[in-house]
Amino acid sequence: MHRVAEELYFIYNFSRLQIDGYTVLLLLLIMSFYRWFGIQLNPQFIGMDLKFFFVRAGMMGWLLINLSVLAKCIQEGILSRSMIFYQLFCFLYILDYFFHEEYMTST
Structure with missing residues (x-):
């Protein structure tokens, strides 16, 4: 639940900066990629x-x-x-x- 709130906060801040939707989608995909794989010592x-x-x-x-x-x-x-x-x-x-x-x- 906490991650969803972070991502919504992230989207809200970027929507205020007038960045197009493709950039926000790309950044969300990158964030999701790192959260899915994680930054581990031994991936x-x-x-x-x-x-x-x-x-x-x-x-x-x-x-x-x-x-x-x-x-x-x-x-x-x-x-x-x-x-x-x-x-x-x-x-x-x-x-x-x-x-x-x-x-x-x-x-």
Whole structure:
């Protein structure tokens, strides 16, 4: 009941500003979307934790891209000390993520 009152208050304030109905409808749809999904620490969709899925895939993708850049540098013979340190620290960060995955995605 409280949410309905908030939405009516929202509509009333926007009607006083002379904003067209399509804009109000769009804003209401956006508000309803965020209220329906909620802004959660670990959002879920069909029983799958979205944060675990996307962050895990992103970390693995980042590691694969880094390894391919490293392989290209080795093939061309332009491997520098800064590239080695970058690869090492990124690898340690990604490894730390997979060891402490539950702590990383709960923030």
